[in-house]
Amino acid sequence: xxxxxxxxxxxxxxxxxxxxxxxxxxxxxxxxxxxxxxxxxxxxxxxxxxxxxxxxxxxxxxxxxxxxxxxxxxxxxxxxxxxxxxxxxxxxxxxxxxxxxxxxxxxxxxxxxxxxxxxxxxxxxxxxxxxxxxxxxxxxxxxxxxxxxxxxxxxxxxxxxxxxxxxxxxxxxxxxxxxxxxxxxxxxxxxxxxxxxxxxxxxxxxxxxxxxxxxxxxxxxxxxxxxxxxxxxxxxxxxxxxxxxxxxxxxxxxxxxxxxxxxxxxxxxxxxxxxxxxxxxxxxxxxxxxxxxxxxxxxxxxxxxxxxxxxxxxxxxxxxxxxxxxxxxxxxxxxxxxxxxxxxxxxxxxxxxxxxxxxxxxxxxxxxxxxxxxxxxxxxxxxxxxxxxxxxxxxxxxxxxxxxxxxxxxxxxxxxxxxxxxxxxxxxxxxxxxxxxxxxxxxxxxxxxxxxxxxxxxxxxxxxxxxxxxxxxxxxxxxxxxxxxxxxxxxxxxxxxxxxxxxxxxxxxxxxxxxxxxxxxxxxxxxxxxxxxxxxxxxxxxxxxxxxxxxxxxxxxxxxxxxxxxxxxxxxx
RNA sequence: UGGCCCUUCGUCCAACGGCAGGACAGCGGACUUUGGAUCCGUUAAUGGUGGUUCGAAUCCACCAGGGCCAACCA
Numbered sequence: 001x002x003x004x005x006x007x008x009x010x011x012x013x014x015x016x017x018x019x020x021x022x023x024x025x026x027x028x029x030x031x032x033x034x035x036x037x038x039x040x041x042x043x044x045x046x047x048x049x050x051x052x053x054x055x056x057x058x059x060x061x062x063x064x065x066x067x068x069x070x071x072x073x074x075x076x077x078x079x080x081x082x083x084x085x086x087x088x089x090x091x092x093x094x095x096x097x098x099x100x101x102x103x104x105x106x107x108x109x110x111x112x113x114x115x116x117x118x119x120x121x122x123x124x125x126x127x128x129x130x131x132x133x134x135x136x137x138x139x140x141x142x143x144x145x146x147x148x149x150x151x152x153x154x155x156x157x158x159x160x161x162x163x164x165x166x167x168x169x170x171x172x173x174x175x176x177x178x179x180x181x182x183x184x185x186x187x188x189x190x191x192x193x194x195x196x197x198x199x200x201x202x203x204x205x206x207x208x209x210x211x212x213x214x215x216x217x218x219x220x221x222x223x224x225x226x227x228x229x230x231x232x233x234x235x236x237x238x239x240x241x242x243x244x245x246x247x248x249x250x251x252x253x254x255x256x257x258x259x260x261x262x263x264x265x266x267x268x269x270x271x272x273x274x275x276x277x278x279x280x281x282x283x284x285x286x287x288x289x290x291x292x293x294x295x296x297x298x299x300x301x302x303x304x305x306x307x308x309x310x311x312x313x314x315x316x317x318x319x320x321x322x323x324x325x326x327x328x329x330x331x332x333x334x335x336x337x338x339x340x341x342x343x344x345x346x347x348x349x350x351x352x353x354x355x356x357x358x359x360x361x362x363x364x365x366x367x368x369x370x371x372x373x374x375x376x377x378x379x380x381x382x383x384x385x386x387x388x389x390x391x392x393x394x395x396x397x398x399x400x401x402x403x404x405x406x407x408x409x410x411x412x413x414x415x416x417x418x419x420x421x422x423x424x425x426x427x428x429x430x431x432x433x434x435x436x437x438x439x440x441x442x443x444x445x446x447x448x449x450x451x452x453x454x455x456x457x458x459x460x461x462x463x464x465x466x467x468x469x470x471x472x473x474x475x476x477x478x479x480x481x482x483x484x485x486x487x488x489x490x491x492x493x494x495x496x497x498x499x500x501x502x503x504x505x506x507x508x509x510x511x512x513x514x515x516x517x518x519x520x521x522x523x524x525x526x527x528x529x530x531x532x533x534x535x536x537x538x539x540x541x542x543x544x545x546x547x548x549x550x551x552x553x554x555x556x557x558x559x560x561x562x563x564x565x566x567x568x569x570x571x572x573x
Numbered sequence: 574u575g576g577c578c579c580u581u582c583g584u585c586c587a588a589c590g591g592c593a594g595g596a597c598a599g600c601g602g603a604c605u606u607u608g609g610a611u612c613c614g615u616u617a618a619u620g621g622u623g624g625u626u627c628g629a630a631u632c633c634a635c636c637a638g639g640g641c642c643a644a645c646c647a
Contacts, residue, residue, distance in 0.1 A: 026589095047647095048646085048647055050647080080647065083646065085646095139644090139645060142645075143643075143644085143645095146643055147575095148575085148643050149575055149576075149642065149643055150574045150643095151574090151643090152575090153643090181645070184645055193576090194575055194576040196575090196576085196642050196643050197642070197643095202644095202645055205645040206645080221645090223644095223645070223646080223647090224647045225647095227647095228647080244578070244579085244640080244641070245641055245642080246641090246647090247577060247578060247642085248576080248577065248641070248642050249642090251577095270578090272579090283647090284646090325586085325597080326586075326596095327585065327586040327587085329579095329587095330578075331578090331579050331580065331640090332578095332641095333584090333585060333586085334584075334585090335585065335597095336585080336597070336598070338597060338598055339597050339598080340597095342596090342597060342598090345610090349609080349610060350610095354607080354609095383606090383607070383609080384605085384606095384610095385605095385609095386610080414608090416608065417608090427607070428606075458606085467606090468608090470605095470606050470607065470608090471607090538607050538609080539609070541609095563607075566609090567608045568608090569608095570608080
């Protein structure tokens with residue numbers, strides 16, 4: 001499931017000195033020039049292995065790895081694995097796969113869990129310096145004592161403990177003498193600080209839980225603020241890039257690296273996280289969709305996860321181009337789905353071969369075509385404006401499948417497809433004129449009849465006459481049965497996070513996010529292609545043969561993204 | 574009744590005291606053997622009020638709107 005469908009195409013975009021820089025790149029460039037850190041630029045991408053990466057992480061990955069590469073620096077992949085109760089090796093593997101698939105290579109792979117000893121030693125140092133103490137209040141008491149945003153906190157009655165007592169307690173915490181929640185280590189800063197994070201933040205908590213990497217070696221685990229900045233400092237990170245909601249954490253970050261004695265400590269800079277219309281980008285919510293079975297897994301093609309997008313058929317190049325285009329700034333940004341879809345189409349248009357497939361087959365009988373005749377047409381794999389060559393054989397015969405939507409008994413004026421008396425072009429085939437139709441007892445059209453013009457083989461009329469419409473088709477006797485999974489937006493509303501009070505985002509799920517066409521037909525040229533092959537099904541959209549479920553005997557194609565459909569707009573009027 | 578941050582076309586990003594520009598979306602047209610792509614054209618913005626200045630999107634003040642912070646999550 002986490003297996004990449006093909007070797008990743010590395011990000012080889014050359015640094016462009018003339019490119020307009022965002023505020024992050026400007027800052028890094030300044031710092032590189034001034035040499036203020038006394039070391040090369042060094043960034044890191046620091047995921048917690050408690051879920052799969054999503055498109056929002058991709059933005060951060062592109063930023064961190066991209067900036068490092070552009071400035072001749074380095075970028076670490078660091079697993080921020082300080083919470084034994086939520087993390088799993090499975091997620092570590094998935095994250096590695098996703099980063100590689102996106103086209104990035106990390107310089108060093110690190111784990112915050114490798115720093116537990118070092119962090120613990122710093123904890124003792126802080127205690128020794130009177131900068132930290134062991135608090136033995138209950139969780140509830142600690143919370144209450146913190147005050148609120150408008151009310152100052154109250155010091156814990158344990159705040160004044162002697163250094164020796166604190167040290168003794170801390171060592172016994174580590175030794176496992178106390179149950180979960182009995183004590184915590186807190187920094188001694190200011191319980192009335194206007195920044196809530198500075199009101200004696202928790203540094204270490206007791207958790208008698210096995211860690212997926214450290215097993216039961218530890219029972220005290222650092223909290224995010226204690227681990228993160230110091231991990232950056234240990235690794236010589238210069239620029240610690242993170243999202244806006246960590247703004248307040250920076251004050252604590254700076255306090256910790258300063259107290260720990262780092263000379264030219266890393267500097268945190270925040271940027272706006274990605275928000276995308278019609279989806280959610282919070283691991284908590286995505287985990288819920290998976291665990292409650294609203295989707296088929298982390299790699300469900302409807303998921304905004306890297307794994308989901310990969311299985312959906314999106315390319316790493318498209319994701320990188322998307323990240324480039326949306327830019328980066330400090331204001332909250334919600335991106336329209338169209339922006340993402342454009343990046344996907346823009347890339348796929350130039351990469352993938354065209355073939356024909358019919359989602360909702362309707363029989364077309366070419367009544368003047370010889371019963372047993374079969375012609376093999378040579379159809380190009382790419383349109384004239386894509387600089388790629390190649391063709392495939394496409395069988396043509398008397399009975400074809402066409403798209404049900406491409407025929408109307410009583411069409412409106414702007415309908416350019418097949419209708420009684422209308423002539424259309426069968427793509428790469430012949431010009432045909434509709435001569436009639438057959439209906440079943442219920443009045444449903446079950447068959448369309450047409451006459452072809454033998455002089456128009458390939459689709460050009462020697463007399464120069466024009467037809468308005470071209471439709472796709474597959475030969476009924478040669479078509480391959482297949483299943484088409486037509487994916488659409490996961491949510492029915494642009495911002496599922498903006499809930500009416502008391503609402504549950506799950507209620508906003510789009511019931512039509514997956515429409516399965518089980519009786520679809522595809523031309524035989526794709527028969528031998530391996531799973532994970534991408535195509536444009538002409539006039540329909542971009543598809544990928546499902547890397548997980550598609551079999552030679554049971555083809556399954558996922559719709560990556562539909563083609564732009566200007567007919568839909570006309571029709572809507 | 575705290576602190577911090579943000580506010581430029583519908584959306585995203587630029588303009589760093591000197592002609593508000595690009596991308597996506599939209600609209601119109603050309604072209605077209607995909608109602609695709611491409612090309613051309615076009616609509617469309619500095620939240621408000623004051624101030625500083627020869628000149629303000631940019632600096633200052635106030636107001637309004639939005640966001641983050643009160644997990645032993647990250």
